[in-house]
Amino acid sequence: MEPAAHQVPGADSAGETGDAGERGGMRGIAALSLPARIFVSIAVAVVTVGVAFHVAMVFLQTAPDNTVSKRHAEVVDSYVYPEFERNWKLFAPNPLQQNVAVHARARIAAPGGSTKTTGWVDLSAMDGAAINGNPAPSHTQQNELRRAWEFYADNHDEKGKSYGLRGRLSEQYIKRIVMLRFGTELNGGSVERIQVRAVVTPVAPPEWGDEKTDSKTEYSVQPWWQVTSADLPGGAK
Amino acid sequence: MTEDVTGEGRYAASGADVPSSVSGTEPGASPGSGSRADPGSGSRRGPGTRFQGPRVRVERCVSRGLGKVTGYALGPYQTAIVRIGFGAAWLFFLLREWPHRHELYGPDGPWSFGLGKQLIDSNHAFTVLMWASSGSWFELVYLVAMAAAAAMLLGWHTRAATVLFMVGVLSLQNRSVFMGDGGDNVIHLMSLYLILTRCSQVWSLDARRAHRSRSRAETRTEAARTDASAGAHGRGGNAPPHAGGNSAPPHAGGNSAPASAGRSTASGVGDPVAGTGGVVLWAVLGAILVGGTIAGAMTTGWTLFFWALWVANAAWWCVNKAVAVRGGSGLRELRTVCDILANLAHNGVLLIIMVEVCLIYSTAGWYKIQGSRWQDGTAVYYPMNLDYFTPWPELSHLLAGNGLMVFLVTYGTVITQVAFPFTLFNRRVKNVLLAMMIMEHVGIAVLLGLPFFSMAMIAADAVFLPTVFLVWLGRRVTVLRTRVRGRLPGGDVRRQPVAPPSPRTAGSEDPAVPASAPVGWPGDRTG
Numbered sequence: 001m002e003p004a005a006h007q008v009p010g011a012d013s014a015g016e017t018g019d020a021g022e023r024g025g026m027r028g029i030a031a032l033s034l035p036a037r038i039f040v041s042i043a044v045a046v047v048t049v050g051v052a053f054h055v056a057m058v059f060l061q062t063a064p065d066n067t068v069s070k071r072h073a074e075v076v077d078s079y080v081y082p083e084f085e086r087n088w089k090l091f092a093p094n095p096l097q098q099n100v101a102v103h104a105r106a107r108i109a110a111p112g113g114s115t116k117t118t119g120w121v122d123l124s125a126m127d128g129a130a131i132n133g134n135p136a137p138s139h140t141q142q143n144e145l146r147r148a149w150e151f152y153a154d155n156h157d158e159k160g161k162s163y164g165l166r167g168r169l170s171e172q173y174i175k176r177i178v179m180l181r182f183g184t185e186l187n188g189g190s191v192e193r194i195q196v197r198a199v200v201t202p203v204a205p206p207e208w209g210d211e212k213t214d215s216k217t218e219y220s221v222q223p224w225w226q227v228t229s230a231d232l233p234g235g236a237k
Numbered sequence: 238m239t240e241d242v243t244g245e246g247r248y249a250a251s252g253a254d255v256p257s258s259v260s261g262t263e264p265g266a267s268p269g270s271g272s273r274a275d276p277g278s279g280s281r282r283g284p285g286t287r288f289q290g291p292r293v294r295v296e297r298c299v300s301r302g303l304g305k306v307t308g309y310a311l312g313p314y315q316t317a318i319v320r321i322g323f324g325a326a327w328l329f330f331l332l333r334e335w336p337h338r339h340e341l342y343g344p345d346g347p348w349s350f351g352l353g354k355q356l357i358d359s360n361h362a363f364t365v366l367m368w369a370s371s372g373s374w375f376e377l378v379y380l381v382a383m384a385a386a387a388a389m390l391l392g393w394h395t396r397a398a399t400v401l402f403m404v405g406v407l408s409l410q411n412r413s414v415f416m417g418d419g420g421d422n423v424i425h426l427m428s429l430y431l432i433l434t435r436c437s438q439v440w441s442l443d444a445r446r447a448h449r450s451r452s453r454a455e456t457r458t459e460a461a462r463t464d465a466s467a468g469a470h471g472r473g474g475n476a477p478p479h480a481g482g483n484s485a486p487p488h489a490g491g492n493s494a495p496a497s498a499g500r501s502t503a504s505g506v507g508d509p510v511a512g513t514g515g516v517v518l519w520a521v522l523g524a525i526l527v528g529g530t531i532a533g534a535m536t537t538g539w540t541l542f543f544w545a546l547w548v549a550n551a552a553w554w555c556v557n558k559a560v561a562v563r564g565g566s567g568l569r570e571l572r573t574v575c576d577i578l579a580n581l582a583h584n585g586v587l588l589i590i591m592v593e594v595c596l597i598y599s600t601a602g603w604y605k606i607q608g609s610r611w612q613d614g615t616a617v618y619y620p621m622n623l624d625y626f627t628p629w630p631e632l633s634h635l636l637a638g639n640g641l642m643v644f645l646v647t648y649g650t651v652i653t654q655v656a657f658p659f660t661l662f663n664r665r666v667k668n669v670l671l672a673m674m675i676m677e678h679v680g681i682a683v684l685l686g687l688p689f690f691s692m693a694m695i696a697a698d699a700v701f702l703p704t705v706f707l708v709w710l711g712r713r714v715t716v717l718r719t720r721v722r723g724r725l726p727g728g729d730v731r732r733q734p735v736a737p738p739s740p741r742t743a744g745s746e747d748p749a750v751p752a753s754a755p756v757g758w759p760g761d762r763t764g
Binding site: 064151 | 333348349355359360363425426573581609610622628630637638686688
């Protein structure tokens, strides 16, 4: 009933004799010369410490802020980021309870020299239409605009003022997504400026519950942005 | 301990051949259960065992544990299914996104090369896509990422494939980090871990190749039996003749653990064709690495990491070659030490993978307990009403419309996630919870439109699947494949005996099996 029955012994002595149980590996080590045994012991120690350290770091990154993780935040962050990060919590502590839609409109330079402004276009609704009835939605439909807006909102204050590098990057990212979907020509004129707004609609509480929340839709309108060649697909290498 | 020897040998054979005979005992159900005392060994122990003091028992326990982590790459089926699962998830994802690949990761996508460069300059994430802004470089990387995923899925030169898989995953994901979701994140983590595991011991082309070259060597050995001294060279002199397999092809990355470390009977090297392929592959990788190092394309840490991997594999190949050509006890010992190191790395990383999966669930559970919606039993209602996660609105609203159902799923999710790590101490409960979590992820795949996220999570869960189940699953697949092949007009019956490692033949990949190969082989012939 050894678990090892299905396992592959590496040490040759175990493999040959089929002594796959408690003695096989030990004989493998015991059969080694002294230097080899010392080397293996060191390796066991190194792997043990390494595994313990890695597990500790990963744990401290995922656990809530606590005494230890706050004290060693620098070590933890420098070890875990950027490759061992875990950035999602499976709808915890609460699932998202609002639909965030991104709308955009454009100011167009018509051929006659006049300018006109288009109506708001619900870009998220276009994503939704693509997802509807799709067993495997693309990341371009499900994540691109949704996560770009999260990125933007995280790096801008209420009035649309950006924080540092990430704020600037997120702004240009949004502009490029909008321009990819609008194209440079719209309604017979060329797009000169664009404006974006987020429309946040709380999910109505369940009918079977007795909860009554205010389901008022909120708009967060961003300033007009000048479109430059860097915002067009193919621009801004 | 000769009785132990035969006992183990017989068991190994019957376990590989007729797993149903051991159902319920689940050998190696979870790799972590390896340290558990088994009823079988208790009965084999002499009556004196009972009177041993606690110190002796602790010593026994430690030495047994040490023997296992150095002598074996534990959980061969579990690591294989994790490898296959993640290879498939990433490959299918890349195939699905083929039409959208430029928009997601291309230099002219909305997250342009320039934007990506500025962010990566600040967070130092690894991506080869920053090496050049040309479209053809991007296409090449995307194709290599797909090829690596396919190779890892099939277990073709797995050591190299896992490294390329990781390079592909990190390159694409880090290039456009805001395109990803939780599924990408878990693939990202596992791609790093899989590199250090011996995940192609079963269900892989590497295992099949090692198996074939071993049987070929056996034929040769049989022919050379007149050289009796070679056969008697085995330890204790009672080694079965067929245990004299040749050295495994080294480029199999040590994934096929050698049955017998370079005994002189092997009279040669592993599969010469496969050997050449592996050498060419690693030479190409080495050349790329030299170029990358000279160009200073990677950070110091990554450069050292890749060089360490390359040197380790080259050393393993050299040691195997030397053992096969020259033999000698010193070389054989060196090889055993290398093998022990590989096993240690495998087992350490396997533990990390298991801890990581536990952490994913338990931290998710702990955070959920703090959430008011999970407390009042309505949490599951909300995702069912998010426009981005309702590909089948009618279905979602059907579930969301039933308060009792929503409550049960909400509480069930939290209970399962919080409890899971602790159920590892009880196989039956663990398996029930595992099944529930896998079912929930299947549900998420359909209801929330997250098939690749779900595939990745199920692949991660699979590390805890019981061996008996995996062996059974593998056998079903083999039966199915044989049936399909038989129905095809070109179905070649002669190929069946050397079919890729099926669960039946998989047991034969286990070098413990040669000791009892006569029992293990019939499955191969029929399978």
